[in-house]
Amino acid sequence: MTSMDFSEKNNVRFRLKSARLRLEACGIETAELDARLLLAHILGCAPMDIYLQQDRVLTNNEGEAFDQLLNRRVKREPVSQILGQKEFWSLSFKVTRDVLTPRPDSETLIEVALGRIKDRTAPLRILDLGTGSGCLLLALLSELPRARGIGVDISPAALDVARENAERLGFSDRTTFYESDWTTALNPAEKFDIILSNPPYIALSEQASLPPDVRLYEPEQALYSGEEGLDDYRKLIEQLPGFLQPNGFILFEIGAGQASDLENILRHAGASAVEIFKDLAGLDRCICWKP
Numbered sequence: 001m002t003s004m005d006f007s008e009k010n011n012v013r014f015r016l017k018s019a020r021l022r023l024e025a026c027g028i029e030t031a032e033l034d035a036r037l038l039l040a041h042i043l044g045c046a047p048m049d050i051y052l053q054q055d056r057v058l059t060n061n062e063g064e065a066f067d068q069l070l071n072r073r074v075k076r077e078p079v080s081q082i083l084g085q086k087e088f089w090s091l092s093f094k095v096t097r098d099v100l101t102p103r104p105d106s107e108t109l110i111e112v113a114l115g116r117i118k119d120r121t122a123p124l125r126i127l128d129l130g131t132g133s134g135c136l137l138l139a140l141l142s143e144l145p146r147a148r149g150i151g152v153d154i155s156p157a158a159l160d161v162a163r164e165n166a167e168r169l170g171f172s173d174r175t176t177f178y179e180s181d182w183t184t185a186l187n188p189a190e191k192f193d194i195i196l197s198n199p200p201y202i203a204l205s206e207q208a209s210l211p212p213d214v215r216l217y218e219p220e221q222a223l224y225s226g227e228e229g230l231d232d233y234r235k236l237i238e239q240l241p242g243f244l245q246p247n248g249f250i251l252f253e254i255g256a257g258q259a260s261d262l263e264n265i266l267r268h269a270g271a272s273a274v275e276i277f278k279d280l281a282g283l284d285r286c287i288c289w290k291p
């Protein structure tokens, strides 16, 4: 092999293209993006800057390290878990196998919450149920300088990640995290201005049809909620009313096709002011209600 051959086969352009083809052949829809994110990680640059370095030749070490990450992605490990982080609301969150990877769709809850708050400097109290990585609570705190929040989760391992994210993002002094089966460990006298939750909402019957990235790598207790995916909503709707301030509101993330079921359950429970909000893809993503 001439030195020319080596540079051509190991430059960023060639390695990105062959990585994309390899990931596409495995049925990965985000092959191009994933290849770019993984290579940018190896090269220590921003993903967009990869395009400015097309002729850069990878060292042997860089090439091997890139191959190792690609091998993990081929087995469908999510990029967020390979890199150990995911951006949400322009903040970087630590991600492990113990937490759901924050999804851009969930930013709808942050937008809806912020849109309903009249005074962002008020000392609001927030409750985030099923906090996982802490992304919802911490994103809200980043916009509400005097707010404080409680994050609860049934998973101690997820709570460790949430606490670390709070620390890394500088919100430890405004957050408390509790291990709790929904509200059971909370003081019943506590009242909150904003209650939000992205609970598990996938029907058990859908398990087999989930992409392997989700089914094999994300925590089961973050995903499934009974035969129809509605069990945890039902529990929360029963438990939450006593925890809300009179002018407060409750937000749930909802899955595709769940809006009308949720509306019915809420109306039966006597809820008022039920509103549905769509995400950027035009899908019903968030339901806002008051008891």
Ligand SMILES: C[S@@+](CC[C@H](N)C(=O)[O-])C[C@H]1O[C@@H](n2cnc3c(N)ncnc32)[C@H](O)[C@@H]1O
Binding pocket: 099, 100, 101, 102, 103, 106, 129, 130, 131, 132, 133, 134, 135, 136, 152, 153, 154, 155, 158, 180, 181, 182, 198, 199, 200, 201, 221, 222, 223
């Ligand atoms: C869909 S994930 C949401 C994580 C994070 N809030 C987000 O939006 O990315 C649901 C979370 O609820 C937690 N969870 C499941 N059942 C729970 C329960 N009974 N009580 C408290 N948390 C629970 C899971 O451990 C998981 O972290």
